[in-house]
Amino acid sequence: MTQSHAMIINGERVEAAGTFGVIDPARAEFFADCPAASPEHLDAAVAAARKAFPTWRDTVIEERARLLNEIANAVEADKDALAVLLSTEQGKPRASAHGEIGAAIHWMRETAKLRPPVEVIRDDEKNRIEVHRKPLGVVGSITPWNHPVLIATWHVMPALMAGNCVVIKPSSYTPLSTLRLVELANVHLPRGVLNSVTGEGGIGRAITGHPGIDKIVFTGSTPTGRNIMSNAADTLKRLTLELGGNDAAIVLPDADIDAIAPVIFAKSFGNSGQTCAALKRLYVHESLHDALAEKIAVLARAAKVGPASDPASQFGPLQNKAQFDLVRALADDARANGGRFLAGGEASDEAGYFFPLTVVTEVTDGMRIVDEEQFGPILPIVRYSDVDDAIARANASENGLGGSIWSTDIKKAEALARRLECGTAWVNDHSSISPAAPFGGAKQSGIGVEFGHWGLEEYMQMQTVHITR
Known part of the structure; x- marks a missing residue:
């Protein structure tokens, strides 16, 4: 220029x-x-x-x-x-x-x-x-x-x-x-x-x-x-x-996965995951885990990642080398600890800081990919069986920017959302904000x-x- x-x-x-x-x-x-x-x-x-x-x-x-x-x-x-x-x-x-x-x-x-x-x-x-x-x-x-x-x-x-x-x-x-x-x-x-x-x-x-x-x-x-x-x-x-935020989302066993899969995809990968309040940890009940993970992975595999100069590009690169290196290190650590990649997971050799949209399962709390804020296009999906345990795991973070509950039972989901230790809680949505509504973080x-x-x-x-x- x-x-x-x-x-x-x-x-x-x-x-x-x-x-x-x-x-x-x-x-x-x-x-x-x-x-x-x-x-x-x-x-x-x-x-x-x-x-x-x-x-x-x-x-x-x-x-x-x-x-x-x-x-x-x-x-x-x-x-x-x-x-x-x-x-x-x-x-x-x-x-x-x-x-x-x-x-x-x-x-x-x-x-x-x-x-x-x-x-x-x-x-x-x-x-x-x-x-x-x-x-x-x-x-x-x-x-x-x-x-x-x-x-x-x-x-x-x-x-x-x-x-x-x-x-x-x-x-x-x-x-x-x-x-x-x-x-x-x-x-x-x-x-x-x-x-x-x-x-x-x-x-x-x-x-x-x-x-x-x-x-x-x-x-x-x-x-x-x-x-x-x-x-x-x-x-x-x-x-x-x-x-910083390491926002958790919890999908209850009664959720409509056909309806929520594209929304969760968008809220996780928008701006290539480089948003403070993006959905960064997805806890899914064991009865829905495999099916929902695959639906999100299908969307990730179909996404067009490329330069802004290409009108077909839907997602761009990581913004800088330090963030690119962090995302790559988190993916490598997940792989070394048994993570299963349903989409992405490996950076290409092309010029630029491009990393594919990545969905990884068979991960859990205590692994870097779950405990650290990725701030990139990589979504860990964690299996759970008990909702109280999922709430406790979602709250077991020094961060508390946002969190969400996904369910067809709105009253139950609202009650659970209020138990999340975060500044903003959503039901059947994530990261949506309004100039009329306060937005800020809890904890650190x-x-x-x-x-x-x-x-x-x-x-x-x-x-x-x-x-x-």
């Missing part, structure tokens, strides 16, 4: 003396250079955000909402070029890239409808007590490589709607589509309200410890989340952390929530006002 990529600081395009390469995962080759921010760039971005904050804070919320809708319009107008950029750096097929951008536009418009409440606790002849919510100041956003446009939208838009200014650092694996999103937004926003810096590990650590940043919002791995908490402790930054899958008024309030400071008449 010949497109020039730059950071946006105080409304201006900013390049850097140093750069780093961005890889096309379908070819495992560099295709673009991205500016590498210096500490001085970060300081300038934070200073611009702090300078812009008082005016943006005092801008009426209806005007902020109008600008969010203008940004949505700009992204929609640019969606074809943005989809090409997104699919090239992330690896997902063009249709999936368009789907991500469409979801981002939808989230922008829905976020623009949110309004923080003013609650009245007491109102009598002597006193009135009100609870207000005010913006925090400057938000530092650190986004991952699996959904670089959508997750940037989840971070940035509620922060702006709440009246904060933002400095965003996208993943160094997929910085370019996020840079373009920020550039499009800055056509409509006042200078300094939304700034971008790009770089590798060091700049992220500098953001989480920067004294001019009031809150960090991060989506990524649990180990990185722990490091962010530690680094942010000195300044007591507010935190929203959406971290995160702190705080996103979406709806609950997510908006994560970007605001509560203030109680006592009025004596």
Whole structure:
């Protein structure tokens, strides 16, 4: 690509003396250079955000909402070029890239409808007590490589709607589509309200410890989340952390496997399994295990895995070599421990980080393929006989992002879903989310929530006002 990529600081395009390469995962080759921010760039971005904050804070919320809708319009107008950029750096097929951008536009418009409440606790002849919510100041956003446009939208838009200014650092694996999103937004926003810096590990650590940043919002791995908490402790930054998940699904013996097989397939392998809340461990009652596993395997074997440039591709490569190597290691470990592969299991020799959609049975808890988050196109299917035991095994994880129960008995399934130790539980579905419903993790899958008024309030400071008449 010949497109020039730059950071946006105080409304201006900013390049850097140093750069780093961005890889096309379908070819495992560099295709673009991205500016590498210096500490001085970060300081300038934070200073611009702090300078812009008082005016943006005092801008009426209806005007902020109008600008969010203008940004949505700009992204929609640019969606074809943005989809090409997104699919090239992330690896997902063009249709999936368009789907991500469409979801981002939808989230922008829905976020623009949110309004923080003013609650009245007491109102009598002597006193009135009100609870207000005010913006925090400057938000530092650190986004991952699996959904670089959508997750940037989840971070940035509620922060702006709440009246904060933002400095965003996208993943160094997929910085370019996020840079373009920020550039499009800055056509409509006042200078300094939304700034971008790009770089590798060091700049992220500098953001989480920067004294001019009031809150960090991060989506990524649990180990990185722990490091962010530690680094942010000195300044007591507010935190929203959406971290790792190893989501379990339990199929009850009365489930309709013809109906649920394609849904489970889609919820396991969407984005080549590279989604935090993807279905990653499937517990199936022994009476249905073999038949359901085969139905899912048939779908996996028929799937077209290929580069985004091929219109026939339904699933792309792993985004980076480290993730490719992990998925391959998990498959090899499962094979060495007696796992039976009904589909996939072996990477091809073609260029790029391609791994076939993989279904493996004869695995159980205590094996890496079940205990670790794969974050790739590989689904372990575990046989069980007792539902209470399956619930206990699903809960025996340090993670608790999501979980699901699959059954034709909705009342029973709902009761079991509430026993799952996770932030979101589904019945006969998995990983579906809504801009109106809170989403966040239990246990070591995160702190705080996103979406709806609950997510908006994560970007605001509560203030109680006592009025004596």
